[in-house]
Amino acid sequence: MISLDGVSKTFAGRDSSVEAVRDVSLRINRGEIYGIIGFSGAGKSTLVRCINLLERPTRGRVFVDGVDMTTLSEKELRLKRRKIGMIFQQFNLFASRTAAQNIAYPLKNSGLDKSGVRDRVRELLSLVGLEDKENSYPSQLSGGQKQRVAIARALANDPGILLCDEATSALDPQTTLGLLKLLKNLNAAFGITIVVITHEMQVVKEICDRVAIMENGRIAEEGEVFSIFADPKQRITREFIDTTSSLSKIYGLIGGDSPAVRIEPGECILKLRYLERSVSEALISTISRRFGIDADIIFGSIELIGGAPLGGLVVIARGGPSGIDAAIGYLRQKNVGVEVILDARGVSELPDSERDVKTAHLFQVNR
């Protein structure tokens, strides 16, 4: 278990200082995959380095399995670090050593003899699926393979914790998915606690149990990934969620006056967001039947997050004004977030030019 208690880190410059991390307190449970997400400069990399004391916090305390890291001597700290693996965005492999030699590096003081080291290295290589790359130098490996070697190296001394600093940010989406799957398997197989630093919400969505969103050195919001996605409280959180969902594209389409979102008088565009884990009813069919509405789905994005469906639809609703209102009421009652993002119900009699002004206005209000 990792627990940060009022951690701050200030970098003193010549004439100004930068507060990279400000009074952060959080707890990461044993065996959990915990995400820390933020834009670059948010302080997340500094924060993760405060866990293994690569950066010593200016204030606050860091507990790893109940031990206050900030009070350890240099020697005790080095021993402790062997039980906290870390991987990096740029892999940081030793270029002059082969994959096997890289993995053997941290085993030097482990008490294993030569053949013991060789066996352990083989075991680790097969764990990350690189049995055949034993004698390759890093320059002969692809980015994904390099990161796998780095993972094997980080796991050499059976750490209980693995810190991942933007570990997938230099990789293509396909490789990223493969690597995330590997991390997830390691977590499931060994119960290793994983802390994932990233700026990609996709990564959080894929593997994290809980997530903290960082901004300006502070934690803006923290919680279970599903509830964060379902009900983001902070603007920064919504920005991150929007990056992963095609639903937010609707605003771009409306702003760009795309034909896909042009509506006739009497119609309106609704954005429906599923907020609860239990959404399984055929909501669209139900509102069509019960309220006599045509719901034309123009966008949809439903994903499984933490095993539960999360996402939403963008529909053009057509029908009597009272029908639409009743349908919105019904949906809200079913705990579906309903947002009217473009409304042409009350503008049927207006000439075209004024209608544009009115819809533009409505768009701004509802946005």
Next chain:
Amino acid sequence: MVGISGVFAFAFGMFFGVAVTVTRDGGVMENVPVYHALDKTVNFFRSIPFIILLAALIPLTRLIMGSAIGVKGAIVPLVFGTAPFFTRQIESALSEVDRGVVEAALSMGSSPVEIIFRVYLRESIAGIARGTTITAINLIGLSAMAGAVGAGGLGDFAIRYGHQRNQLDVTYVTVLTLVLAVNAIQRAGSAIARKNSH
């Protein structure tokens, strides 16, 4: 003369090159006062032309070697003339080691001494080989001036016989010998550097 001063200059340069690298701001054995002292000392000796160094170091040379003339008298100034240069070569080779790699070693629980030997020196063998090559060739150049304190050598030979006796063929043979020697050193250095680049 070149051999003995080379060995000493290599040892001193290596030590100080590593010291300058690890004591600088953000280094694994950060110690800014020590860094500045080393840095200034290296600059000081680097700014003195060798022929002047040769004369200026006479009292020190006499103290250490018991004599300030002959081969004995040339070794101390050659070490002083070469070690600071080699220090910079080592510093530059070690600076090629990525900061992130050092950080990775720290995260695996390596001590500063381990990082020096298992990361810095190991990772920059190619750069060190190149720096050593340049320094060795430089040293040969400096040793040509050692004749000024009666240490003999190829430079002295070329001046005394080739120039002062006007035996141009002697000068040419000297030049040829030096070209071959430097060539051999360069080849060996490049081969080591190539073998250690992955």
